[in-house]
Amino acid sequence: MTKTIAEKILSEHSGTDAYAGDIIVADIDAALVQDGTGPLAVQQLQKLGMEKAAKPERTVLFIDHAAPSPRKELSNAHKILRDFAARTGAILSDVNEGVCHQRMVEDYMNPGEVLIGADSHTCTAGALGAFATGMGSTDVAIGIASGKTWLRVPETFKVYVTGEFKKGVYPKDFILHFIGMIGADGATYKALEFCGPAIDALAMSDRFTLANMAVEAGAKAGLFASDETTRAYLEERGRGDKWRPISADEDASYEQIFKVDVSELEPTVSCPHTVDNTKTVGEVAGTKIDQVLVGTCTNGRIEDLRIVAKMLEGRTRNPNTRLLVCPASRDVYLKAIEEGLIAKLIAAGAAIINPGCAACVGVHAGILGDGEACLATQNRNFQGRMGNPEGFIYLGSPAVAAATAIEGAIADPRKYL
Amino acid sequence: MQIKGKAFKFGDSISTDHIAPGRLFHLRTNLPELAKHVLEDADPEFAQKVRPGDFVVAGKNFGLGSSREHAPTIIKIAGVGAVLAQSFARIFYRNAINVGLPVLICDTTQIDQDDELEVDVGKGEVKNLTKGITIAAKPLPDVMIKILNDGGLLEHFRKHGGFALDAY
Numbered sequence: 001m002t003k004t005i006a007e008k009i010l011s012e013h014s015g016t017d018a019y020a021g022d023i024i025v026a027d028i029d030a031a032l033v034q035d036g037t038g039p040l041a042v043q044q045l046q047k048l049g050m051e052k053a054a055k056p057e058r059t060v061l062f063i064d065h066a067a068p069s070p071r072k073e074l075s076n077a078h079k080i081l082r083d084f085a086a087r088t089g090a091i092l093s094d095v096n097e098g099v100c101h102q103r104m105v106e107d108y109m110n111p112g113e114v115l116i117g118a119d120s121h122t123c124t125a126g127a128l129g130a131f132a133t134g135m136g137s138t139d140v141a142i143g144i145a146s147g148k149t150w151l152r153v154p155e156t157f158k159v160y161v162t163g164e165f166k167k168g169v170y171p172k173d174f175i176l177h178f179i180g181m182i183g184a185d186g187a188t189y190k191a192l193e194f195c196g197p198a199i200d201a202l203a204m205s206d207r208f209t210l211a212n213m214a215v216e217a218g219a220k221a222g223l224f225a226s227d228e229t230t231r232a233y234l235e236e237r238g239r240g241d242k243w244r245p246i247s248a249d250e251d252a253s254y255e256q257i258f259k260v261d262v263s264e265l266e267p268t269v270s271c272p273h274t275v276d277n278t279k280t281v282g283e284v285a286g287t288k289i290d291q292v293l294v295g296t297c298t299n300g301r302i303e304d305l306r307i308v309a310k311m312l313e314g315r316t317r318n319p320n321t322r323l324l325v326c327p328a329s330r331d332v333y334l335k336a337i338e339e340g341l342i343a344k345l346i347a348a349g350a351a352i353i354n355p356g357c358a359a360c361v362g363v364h365a366g367i368l369g370d371g372e373a374c375l376a377t378q379n380r381n382f383q384g385r386m387g388n389p390e391g392f393i394y395l396g397s398p399a400v401a402a403a404t405a406i407e408g409a410i411a412d413p414r415k416y417l
Numbered sequence: 418m419q420i421k422g423k424a425f426k427f428g429d430s431i432s433t434d435h436i437a438p439g440r441l442f443h444l445r446t447n448l449p450e451l452a453k454h455v456l457e458d459a460d461p462e463f464a465q466k467v468r469p470g471d472f473v474v475a476g477k478n479f480g481l482g483s484s485r486e487h488a489p490t491i492i493k494i495a496g497v498g499a500v501l502a503q504s505f506a507r508i509f510y511r512n513a514i515n516v517g518l519p520v521l522i523c524d525t526t527q528i529d530q531d532d533e534l535e536v537d538v539g540k541g542e543v544k545n546l547t548k549g550i551t552i553a554a555k556p557l558p559d560v561m562i563k564i565l566n567d568g569g570l571l572e573h574f575r576k577h578g579g580f581a582l583d584a585y
Contacts, residue, residue, distance in 0.1 A: 023560055025580050039446050040486060044571055066442060073443035080446070120484040120508055136486030136512035138570050150560065150580050184430065185478040189507050218478070220507055274430055362439030382432040382482055387440045389458040 002249035004156040005223045006191040009131040009246070013114050020155040020253070029113035029130075030058040031144045033137065034100050036065045036361070037118035039080040041141035054147030056089035060108060062100035063093065064356045070364040090144070098329025098355040101125070101297035104132075105208060106329060110234065110242035111226035116143045121297050121379060123214045127207035128233075129226030129246040134215060154191040154220045155255040156248075161198040163263035168414035170307075171206035172299060172377070172397035173268040175213045178260060180268070180278030188218030190255065193248060195225065198262050204233040205303040212298045213379050216275040267413060269375075270395035273383040281400055281412045290372040292317075292405040294398055295326030295353065296360045299377035302327075302335045304398040309341040309348075311402035311416045317349035318408025324366050325350045326358035348405075362387030375404045418519065418538040420498035422470035426530040427459055429476035433509065435459040436480070436488040445487050452494035469496035472536065474528045476502065480509025489513040489520075499536050501525050501543060501554070514561045517569035523554035538565075 003011065007019055014024035033041045038061050045051045053059040061081045069075040085092035093103055100117065101124035109115055111129035115122060118140040125132035135149070143149040159178065165171070179186070192214045199207075207224050214222025224230075225247035234243045267281035294300070294308050305327065317323040325345050327333035333355050336342050342352060353359075359366025360378040368374055368391030376386075381393035396404070399413035406416060435458045437451060444451040456463045456473070473479075473492060479502035480488060489512045492500065499519035503526075513520040519538045528534065532547040539562075541554040557565065560582050567573035574580070 023582060025582070036442060036445060037484060037486065048571055048575060071443050073446065077443075077446050118484055118486075120482065122484075134484040134508055136484055136508065136515055138486060138515045139511065142570065142574055146574075146579065148580065150582055152558070152560075184481060185504060185506070188478070188504065215508075218481070218506060361442070362434075363442040367440070380482060382434040384434040384438040384440065384458045385432075387438075389438065 002252045004191065004248045004252045004254065005129065005193055005225065005246060006131055006154055006156055006221060009112055009114060010151060010153050012112065018153045020153050022153045023150065024153060025148055025150050026114055027147060028116055028143050028149055030108055030115045031140055032060045032062060032100050032104060032115070032117040032119065032122065033140055034062040034065050034119050035067065035074070035078055035081060037137045039077045040137035041118055041144065042080050042084045044138050044141040045145055050145040051087065053088040053090045053144050057091065058108065059090040059144050060104065061085050061090055061092050062103065063095055064099050065361050066363040067095040067356045096330055096354050099297040099300065099357055101212060102300065102328035106237060106331060110239060111230060111244050111246050116140055116149050120215045121212050123219065123222045124208055124212040124297060126214065126222040127204065127211035127224050128230055129224055131221055133221050154189060156191040156193050157187055158254040158257045159192055159194045160196040160257060160259045161194065161262060162196050163198055163261040165262050165265065168399060168417050169265050169267055170397045170399060171202060172209055173265055174260070174262050175210050176268040176270050176278050176395060177265055179213065179217045180276050182217055184216060184274050184276040185218045190219055191221040191223055192217065192219045193223045199224065200227065203303065204229060205301045208301070209298055216379055267397060267400050269400060269410060270381055272381055272392040272394065275380055275395065281410065284410045285412055287410040288373065289321055289375045289404050289409055291322045291324065291366060291368065291374040292401050293324045293359050293366060293374060293376040293378065294401050295328060295358050296378040297328060298379040299398050300326055300328030300332065302332050304377065305336045305341050307398045308402040309344040311399065311413065312348035312406070313344055315348060315406050317405045321405055321408040323350040323405040324353055324359060326353035327355050329355050359386055375401055375410060377401050419535065420470050421535045422468065422472055422498050424472050424474045424528050424530060424532045424534055425463060425467060426528065427473060427475040429478060430481060431459055431475050431479050432482040433480060433485050433488040434482055437485055437491055448487065448490055448494055451487060452491040455491045455495045464495060467495050467497060470498040471496065472534055473497050473500045474525050475500070476525065477504045479505050481506035484508045486512045486516060489518045490516045493518040499538060501528070514565050515570040517565060519565065521554040523552050527552055
């Protein structure tokens with residue numbers, strides 16, 4: 001019988017001929033926790049008397065959500081992760097190294113592998129053709145110690161994408177539009193498989209953005225075939241030998257097939273307080289914005305910073321709008337410095353935040369005031385997400401963010417391109 | 418497992434940020450303290466009003482968002498007997514079972530604030546004593562019943578020395 005990408009990877013990892021609906025116990029290749037979920041994972045292993053890592057070289061503990069620590073409770077939580085790494089040999093990704101999902105794809109994940117992570121956006125690595133999914137602390141703790149997890153093989157929705165993006169419209173606009181179309185629970189439990197000519201043409205950076213947001217439609221994984229673009233990315237990261245092709249069989253069984261032509265898409269914005277509350281930029285243009293955040297695991301890569309720096313060159317942010325820029329990792333940050341992007345951004349009035357999750361998780365580095373609105377390149381906009389339930393969060397592409405920073409209100413990026 | 422208590426009604430799309438918000442990130446290593454704020458951003462008085470055995474009753478996609486297991490854990494610490502919703506987000510659902518918090522999918526439009534409920538988790542039956550009706554819940558998958566009956570994933574793993582998902 002023929003298989004989807006999820007069925008192929010999970011068959012290989014369970015030693016079974018697995019299809020959607022099957023319950024399997026899978027060998028996992030890598031696991032991650034972060035400073036919000038990792039301390040609980042460590043405490044669970046201590047309770048179980050199993051404080052170890054089955055694969056320490058593929059177990060990565062990230063200090064990224066509150067890094068550097070803004071308060072003593074979090075400093076102590078960080079110590080739990082540092083101590084666990086020291087005792088077990090697991091890898092510690094400390095302050096300033098970057099957001100877990102960006103770091104996992106930069107240095108750790110390969111096509112055909114299985115990753116479980118105690119962070120919902122673990123699905124980002126699906127862009128490399130890996131089965132990557134978010135779980136809670138206890139699931140991941142047991143995965144770390146035993147090297148295994150249980151999974152129900154998900155049904156797959158095929159998302160077949162055609163057409164060419166108009167100038168000023170980006171894959172981020174497509175994924176926001178798609179989630180608006182199917183709803184924040186439209187793919188609950190399912191795997192999304194992105195394919196078609198418009199997907200084949202995407203750079204890895206954009207594939208990461210799409211895979212990252214699969215969970216915002218409720219999906220368990222956001223999967224891409226591993227192709228020549230994947231190979232080139234792995235070669236660039238020094239892991240060319242880890243490349244392997246992976247794709248779904250042509251007549252694999254899909255629960256649903258969505259066809260989207262991106263040619264007619266407009267810049268798209270998710271409005272408060274759900275990701276599926278989408279509008280075209282024209283519908284919300286002029287909405288006053290107090291803070292713009294460019295960064296995060298969704299859109300904090302070098303390609304994103306290039307767009308923003310270019311649009312802001314020779315311009316400055318609106319004096320009533322704060323502009324925060326946070327490179328997703330140290331490598332992105334260094335490259336942005338080498339390319340002169342950081343200087344341009346600072347000249348335009350940006351505050352540069354060290355690599356990490358920045359204000360996206362509402363712990364530090366840009367918490368909103370009562371009634372304030374933020375336009376962010378991040379992946380979710382729930383009430384309270386950025387540290388204040390009285391705040392309002394809009395989501396958009398880096399280009400929409402740059403245009404918004406210039407005008408101090410939500411703006412169409414096309415006039416600045 | 419039979420539980421009796423009062424319904425606390427919530428709407429659709431209650432996220433993990435409503436349940437355990439990021440601004441209280443620093444309390445994640447102090448769960449009893451975090452539990453005093455459970456669901457605070459959806460109902461500021463909920464944590465004070467809820468009594469052991471009471472129910473969180475919600476609409477669609479309860480628990481969407483973050484993987485934070487602290488969310489179902491503090492609902493349990495607050496004494497909630499079960500969460501009833503029309504649908505759940507995937508990670509929350511799995512986390513709830515892992516921490517031993519019963520979650521049932523059922524037609525919650527037939528339940529109002531303060532209704533007295535009696536819930537049989539094993540049977541998947543919700544009796545609305547106030548309205549005199551019985552609502553059928555979607556049965557939990559066998560794997561999850563097994564983990565829940567063992568007292569959560571940690572206890573399951575301890576008891577069986579590994580995953581034992583098809584041994585029943």
